[in-house]
Amino acid sequence: MSETLLEGRGVTKRFGGLTAVSAVDFTVRKGEILGVIGPNGAGKTTLLNCITGLDPANEGEILFHGERIETMKPHSITRMGVARTFQIVQPFAGLAVRENVVMGALFGSQKSKKEVKRAQELADEMLAFVGLSDKSAQLASQLTLAERKRLEFAKSLATEPEVLLLDEVNAGLNTTEIENAISLIHKVREQGVTILVIEHLMKVITDLSDRVVVLHHGEKIAEGLPSEVTSDEQVIKAYLGEKYVAMMKKLAEES
Amino acid sequence: MVYAQILINSILLGGIYACIAVGFSLVWGVMNILNIMHGTFLMLGGYVTFWMFKLYGVDPFLSLPVSAVTMFCAGYVVQRGLINKIVRAPMFMSLILTFGLQLLVVRLAIYFFTGDFRSVQPSYAGFSIPLMGLSIPFVRVSIFVLGVVLTSILFWFMGHTRTGRAIRATRMDLDSAQLMGVDIGRIYAITYGIGAAAAATSGSLVSVGFAISPVSDVEFLSKSFIICTIGGLGNITGALAGGLILGLAENFGALYLGPGLQNAIGYVLLILVLFIKPSGLLGRKGFE
């Protein structure tokens, strides 16, 4: 088993009376693709916000390379090598596509304090990697949704992350676009980047992930290989409701 | 006894302050416009009352409706014709736009009205009510009562009428209000008009108890800044609390630190509140 890169212990986040993430443990191992699934409102995005420091956790520890990061500021966490994309894409709308990626290259990595020129070269590489080279002079606000998602990718990759957190990269995309996005994720992994991906579509996550964690109402209800998780009764219940489970049981008995 | 007198003065002043700030709070809270014209409408309202008294001998309290209606119309036109054109621009734009208008209007007011300080002096201006050894100026009490009553009417309007509810709907979300069939351009113009009318009314009241000049608009504007920041946006208790706190701080500050620093106290309060709780003491989160 490869080493643990990112780890959470008892991560808890409350908003007023609502516990959005409740004592969640997780480990992300080097080189894997870990899927986090759960219905809407399960606390997936909140968990990402805790990890990246945007909305720090109330309790628990988050470790990256064994170092505690749960109280660090977002930019420090990014510079350590944790990058993310947003479900609702957050481009620098008034800037050109290329400049968006330059930002990531300039500020993302602590390893080398980069100069503008070097950052522009890296940005061009990343745009080529995600297939946006021909759009590099356009304003980010002029891109289609699928293109903006790829821009998010390029921007995050330009920070030269060790682990990339993807928040619902497929939301709002059509089937072809989803296929493209999935092949892009695999391509990123081949570059040696570890990936934690959030999804609510079961099908996508089983195709994509090496392991899966299931969240429901802020709690972790299952963890394991995609095939194990999808046959877990609790997971099916959470996803499809009691009625569906009963129907499946009935069907199984009849056959 | 001195303290009791100062306390009463502070409360009377605080009530007027609340009345001054309420229109500003409405415009800011609903449309996210920092309305630099607020003090200007207030000043113009004061002049409506002043001239009606001076030229036709109309009692200042009777000219309130005239002042409110004229400034409502002026505000409606300004919003419809100018500010609505840039409502979706970065919010800073509306601030600068209203500042430009303020420069123009104040300059014209100085030309037409001169820069002199004016005050309405009805026959009952000097009356005061003796109460347990304290003296309570009649005019200030009337202003206080009227101010509170008018402010309450405004908030009743916001909560219980169709237009009021439409205004609050646009505050929550511009696009979905539009989808619900609200004519945003008109609602915004009405809101701004109400803000201007509220300013004008308080200006009319102020012209009786205090003195006004075309350039005193900035003073009232900065009071509004301070009151809204202290009390928070969008509710009557916030405006009242902000007004009272400012009134108390100014009067007691003047007592202990000398009258020269009276205005400085307001700014210190403003900056402190912003440091500690940017949404105001009674404000809710979410307005930027």
Added chain:
Amino acid sequence: MFKPWAHIQWFSMGAGVLALILLPSFVENDEIRKWMDILMVAILATSWNFIGGLTGYPSFAPAAFFGLGAYTTAILMNAGFNFFITLGIGACLGALVALALGVPILRLRGHYFAIATFGVAEFFRELADNLRITGGGDGINLPQITGGPDYFTRFFYFSMLGVAVLAVLTQYFVTRHRLGYGLVAIRENEDAAAMTGVDTTKYKIIAFVLSSIFPAMGGGVYAYRAAFLEPIDVFDVMFSIKAIVMSMLGGVGTVMGPLVGAVMMEYLSDYLWGAFTEFHSAFLGIIIVLVVLFIPRGLMTLSQEVKSRGWGSLGLILKSNIQRFKV
């Protein structure tokens, strides 16, 4: 920023500075004084651009730093300090105050930030009105400069020019350095900037400090030249407003924009309504309204659009500008 024609800019900047250096040899003292005023506004506008234009935080603090610098020079020169040393001390003081205020104030966004900076400037004015060291509301005298009008007009002109060149050069380098990129990232989307690795708190404070230094120095030159200061003169909110409006007129967030805006505004106002000094602020008000409505992105952007689409399309461009943000 982000323009490939860097050396054209270098060339035009060099030519501009050379012209300004040679200017006093060719024109009368009156004209020199006019350009001194233009340079002063250019300093304010360029400095505002650090925090307001690049970073997107609408500051009303220029007047605060201008007044601070002016009073620093006044008080220190009365204590026998050399004029240029007081400028340096004023700049440091401005930077320190900006640093101390920046930490809490820059957590605020939007209107709250604007109000806080306005409050700071007004508070300084009230303070200067009441402190003994500033002479209170009676004002404060400075030592008179010796020498004839030809000499001191040029002395103040070149002092102002020096500060202006310093401000513009600083801005030029900032926009080409990662600092400038980081500030623009904050303006465009602060959360996303943090997620991209920009230390937003640090960067905002740096921008605020940069925006304080040059107005403080400009204020110092103004003070020595005026030889007498009153709180209401130097802590005037109009300094802040002019800085903002000039930046907008020229083009927010560009190096040349604030300069173009300052020259245009001061020169135009002199020619168009120089005779109506009384109504100066009214005309400024009209200009503000027109700029906000028709050229919100400034003359620099407008000229580029006109260049690419031809003069005939000017009307269309203005029309689309006014329709872009309406409800």
